[in-house]
Amino acid sequence: MPASSPLLQQLIDALKVLPGVGPKTAQRMAFQLLERNREAGKKLGNALLNAMEHIGQCRCCRTFTEAELCAICSDDVRSQSPLLCVVGSSADLQAIEQTGQFDGRYFVLMGQLSPLDGIGPAELGLNVLEQQLAQGGIAELILATNPTVEGDATAYYIAELCHRHQVTVSRLAQGVPVGGELEYLDGSTLSHAFSGRKSF
Amino acid sequence: MPASSPLLQQLIDALKVLPGVGPKTAQRMAFQLLERNREAGKKLGNALLNAMEHIGQCRCCRTFTEAELCAICSDDVRSQSPLLCVVGSSADLQAIEQTGQFDGRYFVLMGQLSPLDGIGPAELGLNVLEQQLAQGGIAELILATNPTVEGDATAYYIAELCHRHQVTVSRLAQGVPVGGELEYLDGSTLSHAFSGRKSF
Numbered sequence: 362m363p364a365s366s367p368l369l370q371q372l373i374d375a376l377k378v379l380p381g382v383g384p385k386t387a388q389r390m391a392f393q394l395l396e397r398n399r400e401a402g403k404k405l406g407n408a409l410l411n412a413m414e415h416i417g418q419c420r421c422c423r424t425f426t427e428a429e430l431c432a433i434c435s436d437d438v439r440s441q442s443p444l445l446c447v448v449g450s451s452a453d454l455q456a457i458e459q460t461g462q463f464d465g466r467y468f469v470l471m472g473q474l475s476p477l478d479g480i481g482p483a484e485l486g487l488n489v490l491e492q493q494l495a496q497g498g499i500a501e502l503i504l505a506t507n508p509t510v511e512g513d514a515t516a517y518y519i520a521e522l523c524h525r526h527q528v529t530v531s532r533l534a535q536g537v538p539v540g541g542e543l544e545y546l547d548g549s550t551l552s553h554a555f556s557g558r559k560s561f
Numbered sequence: 562m563p564a565s566s567p568l569l570q571q572l573i574d575a576l577k578v579l580p581g582v583g584p585k586t587a588q589r590m591a592f593q594l595l596e597r598n599r600e601a602g603k604k605l606g607n608a609l610l611n612a613m614e615h616i617g618q619c620r621c622c623r624t625f626t627e628a629e630l631c632a633i634c635s636d637d638v639r640s641q642s643p644l645l646c647v648v649g650s651s652a653d654l655q656a657i658e659q660t661g662q663f664d665g666r667y668f669v670l671m672g673q674l675s676p677l678d679g680i681g682p683a684e685l686g687l688n689v690l691e692q693q694l695a696q697g698g699i700a701e702l703i704l705a706t707n708p709t710v711e712g713d714a715t716a717y718y719i720a721e722l723c724h725r726h727q728v729t730v731s732r733l734a735q736g737v738p739v740g741g742e743l744e745y746l747d748g749s750t751l752s753h754a755f756s757g758r759k760s761f
Binding site for chain 1: 578595596626
């Protein structure tokens with residue numbers, strides 16, 4: 362059953378592209394904006410058009426930015442850091458930045474190796490990463506890919522590149538998450554936690 | 562912690578106006594559109610701008626439409642129906658249309674009486690409704706306002722208008738919802754169901 366107005370129906374259909382938004386939620390969003398907040402709706406429309414049109418990737422680290430270089434790569438101190446952290450996506454970069462723990466630079470793969478989906482080293486910009494490794498200035502490369510099969514494959518591939526260029530490579534610790542309960546942890550996380558135990 | 566790019570941060574902030582969308586969900590939506598579906602993101606942006614700019618209210622029933630008269634009010638058969646259903650919002654109209662049970666016309670209040678919030682009869686277009694009652698052609702007015710305190714107050718007010726113009730007025734049945742479990746129903750719904758019981 363379509364909505365009474367074609368424009369309203371177009372809006373409801375368009376809202377369904379958002380992750381986690383089905384027909385009912387899309388309808389509720391459309392009505393809420395129309396009834397209470399048309400200005401915010403217009404602002405969202407303009408923000409979407411601007412972002413989709415103008416946001417590209419940083420020339421150096423490949424994260425999303427509308428400039429040629431992102432804020433981190435154009436920072437005089439951070440862009441000279443000897444630490445390079447390789448992450449799978451801009452969202453992962455964002456999550457690490459939010460911890461405030463890391464003050465080096467990043468390289469964003471925008472995906473992970475997945476030959477069956479046609480995602481090889483070139484799609485992840487690994488040639489660009491190799492150039493950066495060859496140029497020197499990187500003392501340690503920290504692998505922060507997802508702890509999944511594809512993430513691990515990607516990590517091994519990048520570790521190979523590092524060995525070729527004599528760059529130290531490390532990986533995020535695997536173990537029990539803070540606040541987790543041992544009882545509910547999967548066996549593979551638990552065995553990683555055992556083999557990686559530290560003196561206390 | 563702001564996102565690395567101002568445009569991205571604007572998009573994330575703008576997405577938070579959607580109902581049920583917090584900072585984390587907004588970030589996920591923004592990254593998903595940027596990474597996978599920029600065309601759909603642009604389409605959503607345009608749909609929002611078009612809808613916010615061009616959707617107004619039907620001159621006759623006050624529902625959302627970009628035309629002067631909505632699809633129902635410009636339908637030769639339905640607009641002449643002797644049944645008029647009064648609903649609180651366009652979403653309620655939509656829900657009733659989806660049942661396919663009602664083939665009369667509607668009047669959409671776009672709210673309910675709430676004097677403390679400055680919403681009186683004029684804000685709900687009740688003067689327009691009274692004109693329609695005075696013009697004749699309505700045999701029965703069906704009250705489909707929400708079964709809440711404000712909805713009930715609105716219903717009583719409209720019933721008064723109907724009595725003044727000798728129009729029959731009815732109200733949606735109150736009782737147990739289909740698929741509900743008696744054990745978990747509130748007492749007031751149960752007592753409505755008892756007092757409105759039907760021979761079987």
